[in-house]
Amino acid sequence: MIRYALRCAHDHGFEAWFGDSAAYDDQASRGLVECPVCGSHSVSKQIMAPAVSGTKNRPSSGDAARMQTVMMQAAREVRSHVEANFDYVGDAFAREARDIHEGRAEKREIYGEATPVEVKKLKDDGVPCAPLPPLPPDPAKAH
Template identity: 50%
Template sequence: MIRYSLKCDQDHGFESWFQSAAAFDDLAAAGRLSCPVCGSVTVDKTLMAPAVRPARKAAPGALAAPGSKVEEALAALRKQVEENSEYVGLNFAAEARAIHEGDAPQRAIYGEAKLEEARRLVEDGVPVAPLPFMPPRKVN
């Protein structure tokens, strides 16, 4: 796995993990990378400093910097979504379609869908949008 610092053509900076450098190149060439702030698919790698571990004697938290405005905005968005929507997990595509067709009660939902499921929802006119964060995972 490799982590890249990225920037879109609107000058929004963000980071993402990729299986390899070739995986990044393939996704970028296919237009499958997008900015979490504006949705632009024109995304490039930027210079990135290597991760360096602090000295053992460094004060705890000495390298921690306060969150950026983007991180704060994403946290606020996540809080709003979680407080005002129902998490339906991996049933998102089926539930969104049922709501759209009137087979389930109208309500705000969020969850997870495979790329092909999401594509079919969009093609069928079901109003959905990707979220710029991953839903919480429940662990045993």
């Protein structure tokens, strides 16, 4: 994975992760890289220092455990928010997402199930979608 600092033609700065530099080039050439602020597809990479990991600044095992706890809590909160505020459409997710994107259905926030093939087709066609984080184990029931 590689993280790029990006800037749109309207001078909005943001960051995005890509599988590798070729993935960014491919997505940018197909107009799939978009500014989250204004939606502009005129986006360019900015100069960025590489992140080099060393042995001096590694988190202690206590820090790593705290970070894991924080990340699991964040995943729980994201999932709870989606389940409470989005419409569940079950295995019709791919069809519903495409219909909303193409204006054939009312714009609303949805979640549901889709196969990896359906998700790839949605992404290839520029339909925004992202996986819902799995529900982490309940910390009260751990160990």
